[in-house]
Amino acid sequence: MSNPHDGGGTVIRFTRVRKEYARTGVALDDISLAIGKGEFVFLTGPSGAGKSTILKLVFAEERPTAGEVKVASVSSAALRARDVARLRRKLGIVFQDFRLLEDRTVEANVGFALEVTGAPRASIAPRVSRLLTQVGLASKGSSLPRELSGGEQQRVAIARALVNDPLVLIADEPTGNLDERATRGVFELLRDINAAGTAVMMATHDLDLVKRSDCRTIEINHGRLVYDSGEGPSRGDGQ
Amino acid sequence: MTVALREAVNAFRRAPMLSALSVTTIAFSLFAFGLFGLVALNIRDALGRIEDRVEIRAFLADRTPVEAAAAALGDIQAFPEVASASLVTPAQALDRARQELGEFSDVFDAAILPASIDVKLKPGSRDPASVRTVAQRIRTYDFIEDVRFGEEWIEKLYQIRNVATLAGTVLGLTFAIVAVIIIGSTIRMAVLARSREIAIMRVVGATDGFIRRPFLIEGAIKGALGGVAALLLTWATNEVIVRYVFAAAFFNLRLSLLGILAGALIGLVGSAFSVGRHLKHV
Known part of the structure; x- marks a missing residue:
């Protein structure tokens, strides 16, 4: 397969990646792909196709059985366990189930991700405030996650994912638990983030959402890459 | 470090029942060890007094x-x-x-x-x-x-002393191992109760050291609190014995502080072990 992102503009590259699990067998086979800086890419395919495995390989929760995964110039072959945390600080990760700390306020949930990196205390509050404004939750800072709607909770998760100015935002079915209106809102937010220069890699089942947009689409089936629309026209333009 | 300390203190606030259960379990494990220590101390003192007569x-x-x-x-x-x-x-x-x-x-x-x-x-x-x-x-x-010099008497005294030392070491080690296992299990429960939080911390790029630190502090605090409670229980038991049964010696200040420190250390080591194991498997 030809690669549209040779050179310094690539933030994620899979080269002939194979992933096998001891119990369930082959999850991915011979996957090669590249995602450029500022690109918006949908990852689609049926349940169990291997979408989440691809995302897990990106944020190094899993290691490839064969082949190489390169994220932000860090190769899976050279990645040591103690480097994983540093790599993740270059990424923003959003999940379907939000993964917020239920006993902490919205501000604390977002600020927590900054504390983890050892950010100076004085810098945390203004940055959190700015991010909450960016995701449209400026007035919800002192709320607990359970006091928010699903869409709002996902916005908090997105704000948390953005605290470290990531190169790529990885979103695993971020709209899977949301109604149509909230889905639209979260997707628009992701497009805005992408327009500001952050690459977005979003796994989704929502084919309507994929069809409505003009973003690059990569389809996975039975662990193999079966379709790649190539570099989309939406790269960084916010359309 | 301040974040770790704040997180450790907050853990008590967020899960007061589980924390109280941990401290109580640690306290009773150390109390059993403390009672044994008290018996060992009094036997040692008694033998010491007899030895003075040599x-x-x-x-x-x-x-x-x-x-x-x-x-x-x-x-x-x-x-x-x-x-x-x-x-x-x-x-x-x-x-x-x-x-x-x-x-x-x-x-x-x-x-x-x-x-x-x-x-x-x-x-x-x-x-x-x-x-x-x-x-x-x-x-x-x-x-x-x-x-x-009462050769036979001295031989017998030292036989008793050797048996007491051996039994004391074996029993003491057994009590200590049981205490460490119970305390380790208690702390493991606390770690498992926060496995979701640990997973989230990892996702946002927390290092294992950052994740581990609050648990270590929490373990040490629980261990020290358990140690203080165990010391109070042992002291109360000793007071009852002294009042109603016979005169018995109690730990001096150095030994008392050592007991609390041992509690903190067991809490710290138990936490390190539990969190380390958890981090390896998630």
Whole structure:
């Protein structure tokens, strides 16, 4: 397969990646792909196709059985366990189930991700405030996650994912638990983030959402890459 | 560090019941260990008091010149094993016998009690071998007629002491291992209860060290609190024994602080082990 992102503009590259699990067998086979800086890419395919495995390989929760995964110039072959945390600080990760700390306020949930990196205390509050404004939750800072709607909770998760100015935002079915209106809102937010220069890699089942947009689409089936629309026209333009 | 400390303190606030359960479990595990320690301490004290009575008595021949006895006394006092030595005249020996065996006082006569050099030994030199060595050295003076030190009694005392030390070590280690296992399990529960939080911390790029630190502090605080509670329980038990059963010694300040420190250390090590295991498997 030809690669549209040779050179310094690539933030994620899979080269002939194979992933096998001891119990369930082959999850991915011979996957090669590249995602450029500022690109918006949908990852689609049926349940169990291997979408989440691809995302897990990106944020190094899993290691490839064969082949190489390169994220932000860090190769899976050279990645040591103690480097994983540093790599993740270059990424923003959003999940379907939000993964917020239920006993902490919205501000604390977002600020927590900054504390983890050892950010100076004085810098945390203004940055959190700015991010909450960016995701449209400026007035919800002192709320607990359970006091928010699903869409709002996902916005908090997105704000948390953005605290470290990531190169790529990885979103695993971020709209899977949301109604149509909230889905639209979260997707628009992701497009805005992408327009500001952050690459977005979003796994989704929502084919309507994929069809409505003009973003690059990569389809996975039975662990193999079966379709790649190539570099989309939406790269960084916010359309 | 301030984040870690704040997170550790907040863990108590967020899960007060689980924290109280952890501290209580640690307290009772350490209480059992503390009671054992109290028994061991009192046995050691009792044996120590008996050991204090270990003494060598070297009887002088009749008409031993006073100068020779005094010279020998000086030599003996300089022996490294000797704590003190004193010359007992026949008259003093008679007085002592009358005091110690009051009901038979009328049968004593100064003529039948010889002068002696009474030797007390330093702690650590009261075992049968050391006592025998000192006794043999004293026997080399030709005016010494007889040397007595209750050889059989000392042998028995040291047998009891050795058995008590061995039993104490085995029981103490067993109690300590049981305490560590129980405390480790308790802390593991606390870690599992926060596995979601740990997973989230990892996702946002927390290092294992950052994740581990609050748990270590929390474990040490729980261990120290458990140690204080165990100390109070042991003290209360000791007070009841002293009031209603018999006089018993309690831990001094150094041992008490050491107990609390041991609690904190067990909490810290238990946490390190539990979190380390958890981090390896997630």
